[in-house]
Amino acid sequence: IAGITQAPTSQILAAGRRMTLRCTQDMRHNAMYWYRQDLGLGLRLIHYSNTAGTTGKGEVPDGYSVSRANTDDFPLTLASAVPSQTSVYFCASSPFSGPGGNEQFFGPGTRLTVL
Amino acid sequence: AQKVTQAQTEISVVEKEDVTLDCVYETRDTTYYLFWYKQPPSGELVFLIRRNSFDEQNEISGRYSWNFQKSTSSFNFTITASQVVDSAVYFCALSDSGNTPLVFGKGTRLSVIA
Numbered sequence A: 001i002a003g004i005t006q007a008p009t010s011q012i013l014a015a016g017r018r019m020t021l022r023c024t025q026d027m028r029h030n031a032m033y034w035y036r037q038d039l040g041l042g043l044r045l046i047h048y049s050n051t052a053g054t055t056g057k058g059e060v061p062d063g064y065s066v067s068r069a070n071t072d073d074f075p076l077t078l079a080s081a082v083p084s085q086t087s088v089y090f091c092a093s094s095p096f097s098g099p100g101g102n103e104q105f106f107g108p109g110t111r112l113t114v115l
Numbered sequence B: 001a002q003k004v005t006q007a008q009t010e011i012s013v014v015e016k017e018d019v020t021l022d023c024v025y026e027t028r029d030t031t032y033y034l035f036w037y038k039q040p041p042s043g044e045l046v047f048l049i050r051r052n053s054f055d056e057q058n059e060i061s062g063r064y065s066w067n068f069q070k071s072t073s074s075f076n077f078t079i080t081a082s083q084v085v086d087s088a089v090y091f092c093a094l095s096d097s098g099n100t101p102l103v104f105g106k107g108t109r110l111s112v113i114a
Helices: none
Strands: A004-007 A010-013 A019-025 A031-038 A042-049 A064-066 A076-078 A087-094 A110-114 B003-005 B010-014 B019-021 B024-026 B032-039 B046-052 B059-061 B064-069 B074-079 B088-096 B108-113
Touching: A004 A087, A019 A031, A019 A087, A019 A110, A042 A064, B003 B088, B010 B019, B019 B108, B024 B074, B032 B074, B046 B059, B046 B064, B074 B088
Parallel strands: A010 A110, B010 B108
Antiparallel strands: A004 A019, A019 A076, A031 A042, A031 A087, A064 A076, A087 A110, B003 B024, B019 B074, B032 B046, B032 B088, B059 B064, B064 B074, B088 B108
16 A cells, blocks of 8 residues: 555445445554545535544535544545535545644545435 | 635646636635645646745746745746646645645636647
8 A cells, every 4th residue: 555545436325325435544644634526616624633533524524424543544434325425535644743734645536426 | 714716717728828827815824834736637636836824935846836925815826838738627725834624725627728
């Protein structure tokens, strides 16, 4: 593994189903993030974690939950998927090694379609 | 609250033309950081540059250059002699000094036509 991996690459999901998007990084970065990308809206932050054991809400957290049990993994769960959650989801990480301005490294994305 | 505005939704240029992508930001912080990312058609997000609020020197990297002006709260990105491979969505982003997550603009889609 090099960098950030996300799984699955794409998924079609029936509305109402539960889904977990996986994200793993091997850079030992402290901070991790989940974004969704929608046409015309750019990247919007869903949830983030500044360090293992802590999480925070972003701009669009409703309908999503996250956990950060260890440094490497940051799964995103849709408890009961709805069509408006159809999007491309990006996981990112940053070193968080000091004052702000850390570059974020992005995974390849997961394309999710909720029918 | 922090905000990043990329007023140009789409730009189309002919190969070898110069093109400037605009980015205007809002923040109450005196220390902050600005970024540009590129998203080519393949979909991945590629980091291009980071600039802190205390460094207003323009930066040039090959055909890419960035103009940071605090007086107008702008951090514009210019591609000189554009090439087809420059076709992508470009995002400007902002973070403050408190290790808060990046705030992204909505992106500018650049199409370079051969």
